[in-house]
Amino acid sequence: MTIDPRLTEAKGRRSEADLERLARHRRMRRHVQGLGGLARVLAIGGIGGFAASLAGIPLAWLLGALIASAAWNMVRTPIVAPVWFRKLGQSVVGLSIGLGLTAPVIARLGSLAEYMVLAAFAAVASGLLISLALSRITGIDRTTTFFSSMPGGVAEMSVMAEAYGGKPELVAMAQSLRILIVVLILPAAATFLGWRGELDWEGANYPFDPPILAVMLILGLAAAWLMSRANIKNSWLLGGLAVAGVIAYLGLQGSKVPGSMMILAQIMIGLVLGTRFTRDSVTALRAFLPLNVLGTVALLAMTSLCALLLSLASGVPVETLVLGLSPGGLTEMTLTATDLHLDTAEVVAFHLVRILVVLLLTDPIFLAYRHLRRKLGERV
Numbered sequence: 001m002t003i004d005p006r007l008t009e010a011k012g013r014r015s016e017a018d019l020e021r022l023a024r025h026r027r028m029r030r031h032v033q034g035l036g037g038l039a040r041v042l043a044i045g046g047i048g049g050f051a052a053s054l055a056g057i058p059l060a061w062l063l064g065a066l067i068a069s070a071a072w073n074m075v076r077t078p079i080v081a082p083v084w085f086r087k088l089g090q091s092v093v094g095l096s097i098g099l100g101l102t103a104p105v106i107a108r109l110g111s112l113a114e115y116m117v118l119a120a121f122a123a124v125a126s127g128l129l130i131s132l133a134l135s136r137i138t139g140i141d142r143t144t145t146f147f148s149s150m151p152g153g154v155a156e157m158s159v160m161a162e163a164y165g166g167k168p169e170l171v172a173m174a175q176s177l178r179i180l181i182v183v184l185i186l187p188a189a190a191t192f193l194g195w196r197g198e199l200d201w202e203g204a205n206y207p208f209d210p211p212i213l214a215v216m217l218i219l220g221l222a223a224a225w226l227m228s229r230a231n232i233k234n235s236w237l238l239g240g241l242a243v244a245g246v247i248a249y250l251g252l253q254g255s256k257v258p259g260s261m262m263i264l265a266q267i268m269i270g271l272v273l274g275t276r277f278t279r280d281s282v283t284a285l286r287a288f289l290p291l292n293v294l295g296t297v298a299l300l301a302m303t304s305l306c307a308l309l310l311s312l313a314s315g316v317p318v319e320t321l322v323l324g325l326s327p328g329g330l331t332e333m334t335l336t337a338t339d340l341h342l343d344t345a346e347v348v349a350f351h352l353v354r355i356l357v358v359l360l361l362t363d364p365i366f367l368a369y370r371h372l373r374r375k376l377g378e379r380v
């Protein structure tokens with residue numbers, strides 16, 4: 001019996017078509033599951049943020065999402081918030097902050113430049129002292145404790161630690177935990193102490209114009225992407241801040257960021273912070289974590305003391321300087337200042353100068369410290 005080759009060819013075409021349909025179906029299922037996963041993550045963060053807002057917690061939507069997602073990961077199958085959550089959230093926050101950087105505000109910040117540099121050096125010195133204490137108490141190598149204690153970024157300090165023979169995974173967890181602790185402590189402490197200013201962020205004075213806001217967001221994301229390609233730290237916050245800052249400084253037409261958009265940005269940022277912590281990661285580092293918590297609290301106390309001294313010298317309110325000098329994240333401390341009606345521009349400026357000084361000085365300070373240890377032995 002002879003099989004018609006045209007029939008065989010038709011079956012082959014049908015088979016290929018079936019395979020293609022099956023592949024498309026699988027891709028669609030993965031896409032739907034991915035969307036479902038994102039929706040679940042956002043729902044967990046939204047519920048946590050809403051509960052925190054009902055409780056009257058400062059920075060409620062960020063902290064609520066952070067606590068809810070971290071708690072979920074401790075007791076259930078861990079969830080993951082994509083990195084672009086934080087990038088997009090930071091870009092939105094950057095736009096809101098930048099609209100307040102008018103020409104008079106920039107001029108006022110310039111008069112505080114020497115205090116900003118002094119504060120940055122104080123933060124580096126405080127981190128060095130904390131690292132020495134942690135190394136002696138825990139027995140962990142000084143390279144790891146040094147880069148764990150510097151008030152720099154998670155990625156930057158981890159990379160430096162690995163380059164000098166430290167433990168990058170321990171540094172990354174310590175840096176993440178530092179930001180978490182500061183974000184949890186400072187807003188609560190500020191509320192307890194009655195730190196609430198009377199400043200309304202000037203960016204709120206702009207009218208809400210959706211088309212203009214869309215253009216601002218696109219330009220901010222583009223600027224952030226270029227900055228990230230140039231390895232500029234906090235690029236996703238600074239891109240939006242730069243675009244909106246130019247608009248405010250030149251007096252151009254802009255659009256305020258609506259409250260609902262800021263709430264979503266806070267939830268997304270809180271989720272990325274909270275989902276870094278899982279039961280396995282915390283268990284693996286349980287011997288180091290309690291002392292790291294104490295080290296962070298000590299570092300926060302030292303920077304707060306520096307803030308008090310600088311406040312007496314400069315006349316800047318101490319509550320603004322405590323946020324500006326704190327070893328927490330720039331985005332989180334800026335949002336806290338906005339929520340408490342403090343001078344957000346000063347908080348941003350102090351953090352940016354500290355970030356620059358830390359990135360420039362951490363490497364040479366560590367090399368000098370290592371050279372000194374080789375000369376003097378274990379006495380330092």
